[in-house]
Amino acid sequence: MPEIHATRRRALRERVVDAELDALLVTDLRNIRYLTGFTGSNAALLVHVDGDERSVFCTDGRYTTQAEAQVPDLRRVIERPSALALVAQAATHLSRGSVLGFESQHVSVEDHAAFTDAAGELLLSRAPGLVERLREVKDEVEIAALRTACAAADRALADLLEHGGLRPGRTEREVARDLENRMVDHGADGVAFPSIVAAGANSAIPHHRPTDAVLAAGDFVKLDFGAVVDGYHSDMTRTLVLGEPAQWQRDLYALVAAAQAAGTDAVRPGWEVSAVDAAARDVIVEAGYGEQFTHGLGHGVGLDVHEAPSLAKTGVGTLSACMAVTVEPGVYLAGRGGVRIEDTLVVREGTPELLTMSTKELVVA
Amino acid sequence: MPEIHATRRRALRERVVDAELDALLVTDLRNIRYLTGFTGSNAALLVHVDGDERSVFCTDGRYTTQAEAQVPDLRRVIERPSALALVAQAATHLSRGSVLGFESQHVSVEDHAAFTDAAGELLLSRAPGLVERLREVKDEVEIAALRTACAAADRALADLLEHGGLRPGRTEREVARDLENRMVDHGADGVAFPSIVAAGANSAIPHHRPTDAVLAAGDFVKLDFGAVVDGYHSDMTRTLVLGEPAQWQRDLYALVAAAQAAGTDAVRPGWEVSAVDAAARDVIVEAGYGEQFTHGLGHGVGLDVHEAPSLAKTGVGTLSACMAVTVEPGVYLAGRGGVRIEDTLVVREGTPELLTMSTKELVVA
Numbered sequence: 001m002p003e004i005h006a007t008r009r010r011a012l013r014e015r016v017v018d019a020e021l022d023a024l025l026v027t028d029l030r031n032i033r034y035l036t037g038f039t040g041s042n043a044a045l046l047v048h049v050d051g052d053e054r055s056v057f058c059t060d061g062r063y064t065t066q067a068e069a070q071v072p073d074l075r076r077v078i079e080r081p082s083a084l085a086l087v088a089q090a091a092t093h094l095s096r097g098s099v100l101g102f103e104s105q106h107v108s109v110e111d112h113a114a115f116t117d118a119a120g121e122l123l124l125s126r127a128p129g130l131v132e133r134l135r136e137v138k139d140e141v142e143i144a145a146l147r148t149a150c151a152a153a154d155r156a157l158a159d160l161l162e163h164g165g166l167r168p169g170r171t172e173r174e175v176a177r178d179l180e181n182r183m184v185d186h187g188a189d190g191v192a193f194p195s196i197v198a199a200g201a202n203s204a205i206p207h208h209r210p211t212d213a214v215l216a217a218g219d220f221v222k223l224d225f226g227a228v229v230d231g232y233h234s235d236m237t238r239t240l241v242l243g244e245p246a247q248w249q250r251d252l253y254a255l256v257a258a259a260q261a262a263g264t265d266a267v268r269p270g271w272e273v274s275a276v277d278a279a280a281r282d283v284i285v286e287a288g289y290g291e292q293f294t295h296g297l298g299h300g301v302g303l304d305v306h307e308a309p310s311l312a313k314t315g316v317g318t319l320s321a322c323m324a325v326t327v328e329p330g331v332y333l334a335g336r337g338g339v340r341i342e343d344t345l346v347v348r349e350g351t352p353e354l355l356t357m358s359t360k361e362l363v364v365a
Numbered sequence: 366m367p368e369i370h371a372t373r374r375r376a377l378r379e380r381v382v383d384a385e386l387d388a389l390l391v392t393d394l395r396n397i398r399y400l401t402g403f404t405g406s407n408a409a410l411l412v413h414v415d416g417d418e419r420s421v422f423c424t425d426g427r428y429t430t431q432a433e434a435q436v437p438d439l440r441r442v443i444e445r446p447s448a449l450a451l452v453a454q455a456a457t458h459l460s461r462g463s464v465l466g467f468e469s470q471h472v473s474v475e476d477h478a479a480f481t482d483a484a485g486e487l488l489l490s491r492a493p494g495l496v497e498r499l500r501e502v503k504d505e506v507e508i509a510a511l512r513t514a515c516a517a518a519d520r521a522l523a524d525l526l527e528h529g530g531l532r533p534g535r536t537e538r539e540v541a542r543d544l545e546n547r548m549v550d551h552g553a554d555g556v557a558f559p560s561i562v563a564a565g566a567n568s569a570i571p572h573h574r575p576t577d578a579v580l581a582a583g584d585f586v587k588l589d590f591g592a593v594v595d596g597y598h599s600d601m602t603r604t605l606v607l608g609e610p611a612q613w614q615r616d617l618y619a620l621v622a623a624a625q626a627a628g629t630d631a632v633r634p635g636w637e638v639s640a641v642d643a644a645a646r647d648v649i650v651e652a653g654y655g656e657q658f659t660h661g662l663g664h665g666v667g668l669d670v671h672e673a674p675s676l677a678k679t680g681v682g683t684l685s686a687c688m689a690v691t692v693e694p695g696v697y698l699a700g701r702g703g704v705r706i707e708d709t710l711v712v713r714e715g716t717p718e719l720l721t722m723s724t725k726e727l728v729v730a
Contacts, residue, residue: 061659062571063572102474104473104474104475105473105474108469110469110470110493112474126478177546190559294427
């Protein structure tokens with residue numbers, strides 16, 4: 001699909017012009033994949049304001065063939081280190097005093113020093129986040145990939161439950177592997193991040209990694225997992241109970257579910273991200289558990305599993321249509337257990353489009 | 366094991382003194398794990414030349430409990446962003462004009478700008494690679510973890526072959542999953558990197574990712590895979606033939622095996638890394654395939670799957686006892702197939718200790 005990448009580069013060039021740069025050096029690999037489709041582990045891209053004719057893609061000898069196939073529509077250079085090679089090229093090809101922007105939130109101080117040495121009469125200019133801001137709003141190709149990734153996770157969870165994969169006696173690690181294998185069975189290229197499977201008191205640890213702890217009757221089991229499809233990540237959390245829930249478990253679950261519904265309802269174009277966080281957080285604070293909701297409400301999701309925007313108290317900015325975000329409130333009672341419920345959603349006019357479809361009723365496994 | 370971490374911090378302090386710094390801000394998470402044992406996804410560490418009493422560890426609220434358990438032996442601060450918090454603390458606690466080193470190959474230009482704003486009367490000084498250079502030489506705790514990780518990979522491959530997992534009709538992706546699951550069965554915490562399974566002509570692509578391509582009789586199948594144990598990575602490549610090898614396959618395999626043996630023989634304390642590369646490369650160049658060996662001979666392996674030293678033509682430095690490195694020559698014939706053979710080794714006085722034990726005879730699956 002070279003057209004979609006050309007379209008994205010065109011949109012980026014407008015931002016490069018607005019930032020008063022003559023060219024932007026893109027070095028983050030996710031950003032390069034977004035703009036070119038290249039999936040290798042080393043590359044750099046120079047996006048020139050004049051257009052693709054003056055833009056250059058660079059990778060190293062391991063990826064010569066792959067670059068021909070994936071980036072047929074740009075001039076290609078094979079050299080290593082690739083970013084430095086493009087700075088040196090720009091120094092000879094751009095006119096003296098041209099301004100070359102670079103991704104200053106990704107480029108290290110050491111690499112910047114090397115760029116400066118190679119830049120000659122070019123001016124290097126900090127230009128953080130230009131591609132990331134474009135990536136916040138997804139095109140339909142991206143949303144299709146996210147939808148497929150979310151569906152793989154949904155089907156994996158349904159399978160796991162149907163085959164009795166969540167039962168007393170299994171370890172957290174066994175459940176995690178089972179879930180991950182089922183995602184691949186349902187079309188995932190891989191897992192989006194190491195799955196969280198947290199049973200009993202471990203469910204009160206927000207980012208618990210699976211251990212050999214054995215699931216027991218009466219436990220909360222928190223499952224936070226996702227699939228990758230074509231580089232796009234899904235992210236979903238469900239919390240279940242093994243056997244009949246106790247009253248405190250029902251109450252805690254109902255509280256988090258209400259907060260999650262309130263947060264989802266606030267996911268609309270034009271809303272401040274901090275207001276979306278507040279919509280869910282207020283429900284939990286009013287119930288007296290504000291201190292036990294120790295993280296932000298959600299985050300953007302796409303080529304990175306965590307990307308802009310950040311739906312948090314301290315977040316800045318507003319939602320736009322076609323952003324993909326998570327909504328994931330949680331309440332964690334140390335030593336007892338915790339509940340988190342998380343969906344991946346696409347911001348649409350009116351109510352958001354739900355990509356993770358698994359039931360949010362309290363499931364008794 | 367707080368003792369081992371205290372020992373490592375003591376060794377680091379000597380380097381911090383040598384670099385004429387009053388303190389070093391460590392922000393790379395692998396380096397923090399090496400120095401403290403902390404395994405969370407956000408942290409910073411200030412190592413003061415005066416000792417652990419004046420050093421500080423910082424993470425955020427998600428990891429309060431985990432930090433208490435994993436880093437009991439250092440003063441802990443809970444704040445976010447953690448690195449910036451430690452710069453601000455240093456600005457108040459260190460005397461005016463003190464020099465604070467930072468990991469300039471990891472710190473971005475944007476973060477550096479924020480550090481500068483927070484540093485007050487402190488001097489910030491680029492201090493790249495101090496911890497990485499320590500990490501090149503492994504202690505016995507690390508070598509034990511590497512040994513276990515390599516054993517998991519060896520057993521997984523043996524299992525795969527024994528159960529007929531490598532046969533015509535299977536896809537590259539199926540083989541990759543099977544191999545990865547078997548590593549976990551044999552004690553891996555996870556996979557060291559996305560496995561490479563490359564069949565037939567795909568074996569000529571050095572970093573091929575598994576596809577739905579079907580394995581066929583007569584194919585070379587290149588398997589490059591590894592396990593993670595306690596954060597330590599194994600890395601091994603084996604190339605096999607499905608059915609009776611053709612003469613060109615035997616010849617190519619014998620050539621790469623000879624180069625691999627020559628490279629391994631050069632892995633000795635005191636050898637220049639470029640000379641180790643040359644020992645293997647010369648064998649391939651003399652056979653007329655120099656252009657088809659498109660990458661370096663090997664790399665250090667530990668908390669990162671690729672770390673210093675780099676065993677390459679352009680590499681600088683010499684080997685020391687207890688470094689862990691790979692030796693992995695390859696020859697790739699575009700459109701036909703390729704062979705790579707890779708071991709993970711520990712540099713010892715005399716011949717190196719082999720950690721990956723799978724046979725290097727041409728295996729016919």
